[in-house]
Amino acid sequence: MNFNFSEEQELLRDTLASFIKRDYDFEARRGILESEAGWSRETWTTFADMGLLALPLPEEHGGLGGNAIDLFVAMEAIGRGLIVEPFLATVVLGAGLVARAGTESQQAQVLPAVASGECLLAYAHGEHAARYVLSHVETTATADGDGWRLDGAKTVVLHGAQADKLIVSARTRGNAGDEDGLSLFLVDANAQGLHRSDYPTQDGARAAEVVLKSVRLGADGLMGELHQAWPHIVHAQERAIAALCAEAIGIMDLLNQDTISYLQTRKQFGVAIGSFQALQHRMVDMLLATEQARSMAYLAAVKVDTDEAAERAKALAQAKAMIGQSGRTVGQAAVQLHGGMGVTLEVRAAHLFKRLTMINTQFGDADHHLGQLSDGLLAA
């Protein structure tokens, strides 16, 4: 048993913490959110320079070959900084899929460009009628000469409009809901027939609706084996969940810190409000929820790359359910204990609360994953 982080991991944590302190404080972040682009290319370049973008990528394609614990450390810091740049979309989801499902030439083309910060990726999978049902893909890819033609609509594609390339899931046979017959395609952002409408998200990042109308690809647009993308789609969600769990831990720690500090400094009736037992107990509940969540976020990181699919699925579902529940407990209490200040955008806690709330809506909320676990009991 060992819950310590390595020296390299501690170094990464310190590097990111000092970057946030120096270049990504509350005001700097506000500036980025209010900018036209909604994200900072400069920050991205800094991330590339510090090796963050290369961290989990394979060494043979310009990566550092980092593991899931390295990624945990990075995502926790991203949570603490409320960083809105497309790390999840590009590095975790996009590059993760290319590295696992992509052909040798797709990997050679895309991964070094991700590591250097030149190429942004997005993963276009979710659809309007799907909600959290991963196999519900209506978008189709039909054989077209020796290539493919894609038609369909994808919803809430994280950083979809900022991406240079999109990884699009499509049905190549069967019906929506079938796990068989799904394939992945690498699509250039400027492909004819690809339409993206960009919008800000509740937590200050960006996403897009993506419409594909007769988007034509060559044979080399297909990623991996035809009809057999399902395990990749499942694993991509699991990697996203592990990353979100770590991000949520960074957020909850900071929310607790900010709330404790508010309880210690805010005075009413002549005393610090932290002297009231009702508020102390609520704060303790926040702490308990955070520690339980931290344990499950560790579990997620340790299990996310295991080959045993059933064990992996269960651990990740448990982790995401608990992160959702704990995030709700911590976020709601943090706002309540901040009183009126908590419902204004003037305090950091409000922004942390919004991101934490949105984490629960991504890649399955607490009820969804509880449902998966509950269904799993029947199978056992």
Add this chain to the structure above:
Amino acid sequence: MDLNYSPEEESFRQEIGDFCRAELPPAIAAKVLGGQRLHKQDIAGWQKILHKKGWAGYQWPKAFGGCEWDATQQSIFDEETALHGAPRLLPFGLKMVAPVIMAFGNREQQERFLPRILAAEDWWCQGYSEPGAGSDLASLKTRAERRGDHYIVNGQKTWNTLGQHADWIFCLVRTASEGRKQEGISFLLIDMKTPGITVRPIITLDGEHEVNEVWFEDVAVPAENLIGEENKGWTYAKFLLGHERANIAGIGASKRELVRLKELARATLSGGRPLIEDARFRDRIAQVELELRALEITNMRMLAAEREKRAPGPEASMLKIRGSEIQQTLTELMMQAVGPQALPFLFEAMEAGWQGEPVGTDGWAETIAPLAPSYFNYRKVSIYGGSNEIQKNIISRIALGL
């Protein structure tokens, strides 16, 4: 025991409903029912329609142009209008300052202010909380010094709801600093156009401009705008907060939102099937529905007790706590219903008649746009008007004697 309203009360409900169907402008109702952004003219416009009918002062005594309806009738009115999609009437004029002016103001003040409040000619806002005086309101510091026939006001108020539209503000100000902090507070009515007043927006979690800070710098207020006696303002303030209890549970609005939640669960697809087929989500709806039904009956019990003139207890606090929790749960479930689609922040799509570039399928942007913002915004209901922690203190003191 009988849980039904009397035939007279049912026909009263019918009358209110008929009026809403005939007179509530569909454009306003559509905004309320769809969770879209409301503007000053929507709220004031509805009050003017009610005023024409003679119902704006439904809680007021007849002597001041009101209806003098009893608590049950008021409750039926609140519920029925909310169900039809009427905007909530702003309480600051009608339900807060007006009862104070009636009880403690002089005849000139009553004649000057009350008719304009009733007719929605003046928009009122509240100057109670300060940065250092929230739950501990009596520690307020905004000073008013008497100089000749004026008070000179200096200080800062906060959590001022919709004061950016206001013509008048009623303020608690400190006129003496000796003795207990509750003594030395006075109740002043201040014209918002007076030089020296600055209104600064506070942007809430959902990105909206709903509350403000109001700064007073050497603001000269005619002494005739003092309510009652100098240094007796705390008595009036407590009287006012007692009037805040009406409609505190928000049952009508919650019943309306429950309908909306069910519609959303039917319309939202999950794996290509309506979400309502998901037993786990149905449980969530069923749970909040039973909580709401219980609160509705609890509210009726309290109305009945009020009719029998039993001593008022901690009922308002109980209704506030459970009512706010139910309102919050409803907003949370609506956000949860749409799953990953709660993420887009479509600020412009919350405006009625929005003609933006269609995002997604038809009507999708308008449907999802208000959901997460409402959840964020409604975190306020367990904080404002006396936080739920303060309400629990009241209950433990009054009901439990602890």
